[in-house]
Amino acid sequence: MTAPLAMYGAALRSAGVGRAPRLQLVGVDGTPLVEVQPAQWTGGLRPGDEGLLARCHGPTIDVGCGPGRLAAALTDLGHPTVGIDVSAEAIRQARRRGVLALCRSVFDRVPAEGRWRHVLLADGNLGIGGDPARLLRRCARLLDHGGTVLAELLPPGERTWATHVVLRHGRHQSRAFPWAAVAASDVVGLAGAATLRIHDRWTEAGRWFISLTRP
Secondary structure, rough: OOOOHHHHHHHHHHOOOOOOOOOEEEEEEOOOEEEEEOOHOOOOOOOOOHHHHHOOOOOEEOOOOOOOOEEEEHOOOOEEEEEEEHHHHHHHHHHHHOOOEOOOOOOOOOOOOOOEEEEEEOOOHHHHOOOOOHHHHHHHHHHHEEEEEEEEEEEEOOEEEEEEEEEEEEEEEOOOOOEEEEEEEHHEEEOOOOOOOOEEEEEEOOEEEEEEEEE
């Protein structure tokens, strides 16, 4: 089986040259969970991104920055921004956009811990590591007091889940790795467990978002 990062990196390379590969995120039992469209990330801003950008007013770290569309836009707006991602291909593409991007996990040491004004978790990245509560606790430690985690959620009524998944492309399948997704209706308890307060909720272009503040 293929390593997940190798399959994801190959899909980003294809999307970066104008092809539109589609991957599926599938449970290890074969249950389809999410369709992954890398071409949404290698191009320009997506509908719904504007609300995220408008809520960033200072130093921002984009966790799981991918090819860097949001980090590049924030940099262009004059906000000190760093993108981090575990995919070397994503980091290469982000740097080509002019992003200050580092290839590392959010659970490793990152620059300026405890001094960021905003942490971005867009495009389903609240699922990183398969444990949203742990991820939010980690993001809270990255923030300065009064800073915010800006996260994208599933719509209310959809199922929150955390499990081991695989990436599937045609007949090819990756090794399993942990991932999760959180519905907007289930985020209150997670926020409280991470000592974060809900500051704002909004929808835009069919996407659902939340802003969580570190007291």
